[in-house]
Amino acid sequence: MSSFGRKPGTIGASISRKGGFGHAQPMRGAGSAAAAAVPEFEEEPDEPLQDDEASLEPITEIIANPVHAAMERLEERGRTSGGRALSEHGSFEQSIYRIKEQVMPRLLERIDPEAAAALSNSELSAEFGPITGEVLAELRLTLNRREQIALEKVLVDELLGLGPLEELLADNSITDIMVNGPDQTYIEKAGKLELANIRFRDEEHLNQVAQRIVNRVGRRVDQTTPLADARLEDGSRVNVIVPPLSLKGTAISIRKFSEKPITLENLRDWGAMDDRMCTALKVMAASRFNIVISGGTGSGKTTMLNALSKMVDPGERVITIEDAAELRLQQPHVLPLETRPANLEGKGAISIRDLVVNSLRMRPDRVILGEIRGREAFDLLAAMNTGHDGSMCTLHANSPRECLGRMENMVLMSDIKIPKEAISRQIADSVDVIVQVKRLRDGSRRCTSITEVCGMEGNIIITQELFKFQYLDEDEDGKIIGEYRSLGLRPHALEKAKGYGFEKPLLEACL
Numbered sequence: 001m002s003s004f005g006r007k008p009g010t011i012g013a014s015i016s017r018k019g020g021f022g023h024a025q026p027m028r029g030a031g032s033a034a035a036a037a038v039p040e041f042e043e044e045p046d047e048p049l050q051d052d053e054a055s056l057e058p059i060t061e062i063i064a065n066p067v068h069a070a071m072e073r074l075e076e077r078g079r080t081s082g083g084r085a086l087s088e089h090g091s092f093e094q095s096i097y098r099i100k101e102q103v104m105p106r107l108l109e110r111i112d113p114e115a116a117a118a119l120s121n122s123e124l125s126a127e128f129g130p131i132t133g134e135v136l137a138e139l140r141l142t143l144n145r146r147e148q149i150a151l152e153k154v155l156v157d158e159l160l161g162l163g164p165l166e167e168l169l170a171d172n173s174i175t176d177i178m179v180n181g182p183d184q185t186y187i188e189k190a191g192k193l194e195l196a197n198i199r200f201r202d203e204e205h206l207n208q209v210a211q212r213i214v215n216r217v218g219r220r221v222d223q224t225t226p227l228a229d230a231r232l233e234d235g236s237r238v239n240v241i242v243p244p245l246s247l248k249g250t251a252i253s254i255r256k257f258s259e260k261p262i263t264l265e266n267l268r269d270w271g272a273m274d275d276r277m278c279t280a281l282k283v284m285a286a287s288r289f290n291i292v293i294s295g296g297t298g299s300g301k302t303t304m305l306n307a308l309s310k311m312v313d314p315g316e317r318v319i320t321i322e323d324a325a326e327l328r329l330q331q332p333h334v335l336p337l338e339t340r341p342a343n344l345e346g347k348g349a350i351s352i353r354d355l356v357v358n359s360l361r362m363r364p365d366r367v368i369l370g371e372i373r374g375r376e377a378f379d380l381l382a383a384m385n386t387g388h389d390g391s392m393c394t395l396h397a398n399s400p401r402e403c404l405g406r407m408e409n410m411v412l413m414s415d416i417k418i419p420k421e422a423i424s425r426q427i428a429d430s431v432d433v434i435v436q437v438k439r440l441r442d443g444s445r446r447c448t449s450i451t452e453v454c455g456m457e458g459n460i461i462i463t464q465e466l467f468k469f470q471y472l473d474e475d476e477d478g479k480i481i482g483e484y485r486s487l488g489l490r491p492h493a494l495e496k497a498k499g500y501g502f503e504k505p506l507l508e509a510c511l
Contacts, residue, residue, distance in 0.1 A: 102139055124156050125156055132152060164199065168185075172258070176256065177253070177254040178254075180251055181250065182206045182249055190443055191445070216230070216232075217231055221241075226241060227240070228241075228341075229323050231324045231325060232254070235257050235326050257303075263330075276467070280450060280466065281308060291392045291434075292394075292435070294402075295439075298439055303445075306328055306330065309368075317333050318331055318364065320335070322352075322371070323371075325337075326370065337355045339351060351376070352373075353375050356369070356380060365388065366392070373396075380393060381411070382430075385426065399449075407427050408423050424456065432496070434453065434463075435449075436448050442474070447467075452465075454492040468484070489510060490507070
């Protein structure tokens with residue numbers, strides 16, 4: 001009798017191309033076929049082309065073709081079923097999962113769950129060898145070495161990990177995982193969604209995985225609190241919503257973050273910005289500009305914030321405040337704070353605003369909010385304006401001007417009774433730069449604008465755009481083609497950069 005298993009095993013291990021929406025494809029219709037069937041005649045170069053009425057028909061057809069091609073793609077989209085089904089047979093992964101369903105109940109009879117939880121993944125795999133072999137012999141199943149290793153990995157993931165999600169989490173090319181009930185899971189690769197070839201056993205199995213995720217960070221999700229924000233060990237963001245709010249079963253949304261820290265140079269090399277924009281952002285972060293990163297969902301706001309943190313002086317004390325701590329700042333002196341939901345009695349909740357107010361008593365050099373959504377906007381503006389230069393935050397907005405409007409609205413959500421003009425003036429005095437990021441329709445994420453807040457003129461906040469991304473065209477594969485342009489304006493906050501010795505680099509980048 002081993003300390004791991006109740007019944008130690010005695011048997012050895014025997015074990016299309018799809019065009020971009022709105023992109024006109026070259027004409028390949030009936031007109032081309034008909035033209036190919038017409039006998040060839042001698043050309044008459046002396047006869048002008050415009051005098052031949054017959055020659056005008058293919059020209060008209062070519063001109064009209066982009067519209068017809070786009071509408072044909074729309075009609076084809078309407079005829080599709082809306083998704084493809086998972087292959088039930090013929091897949092190696094599917095066969096391993098089917099074997100796992102037979103092996104798992106018998107395996108659980110032979111092991112001690114408490115002893116298994118105390119082992120590492122490698123130790124558990126070693127213990128599983130003889131026990132799995134015994135179970136397979138009882139079931140009269142014969143596996144080769146590759147299948148045996150794959151089965152042991154699936155079993156370990158089921159007991160200690162997140163079950164079928166472990167395979168997706170290990171794939172670095174996947175940026176988002178969206179579980180829509182036990183039978184449907186989508187993933188995002190290179191900005192495009194596709195159906196993943198995994199399934200959960202049933203709703204109970206999926207709910208167990210969700211509970212395992214939220215319990216790791218001291219949260220809970222059940223019918224009384226059917227919503228929860230959490231994070232994985234690598235900092236990936238997780239949102240869980242369970243029935244009765246989710247009608248298809250438990251839904252899990254995971255936003256993965258790269259294990260390797262992403263820098264501004266990486267973003268430049270990937271085409272998210274050009275060299276001048278990269279230099280300007282480096283100077284602004286190092287010179288303690290107050291920066292707001294604006295963009296839509298999934299546009300790369302958190303990635304941009306993490307990249308900007310690389311320019312923070314190592315001697316500065318940084319306090320981060322988030323609902324679920326996911327920022328991975330590349331700076332040594334960072335103190336992350338996280339909100340706390342209410343308990344079962346509805347008491348004990350700690351909001352972002354509570355943490356912002358408390359952080360100002362903790363001697364921070366910079367205060368960084370993962371995202372501002374409401375009343376905490378006023379307290380962050382106060383921090384930016386009271387000796388905490390270099391503070392940063394992210395915010396959902398589609399343009400720099402909309403970002404300013406949303407900040408005004410969020411301050412108005414607080415209990416402080418001040419006129420709108422005073423709010424606008426405080427925003428203009430506090431925020432230095434708005435960095436607008438966007439995910440384009442080809443899936444690429446780009447920094448589309450760097451806008452400076454210059455002050456007030458009457459009741460209006462004055463801004464000037466230093467850089468912008470200009471759309472030009474798209475290629476045959478639907479990839480967006482554009483260029484980054486400097487507007488050639490002298491930065492308004494040049495004196496701030498001058499105090500840190502970066503006046504000349506910033507001026508050269510902008511001009």
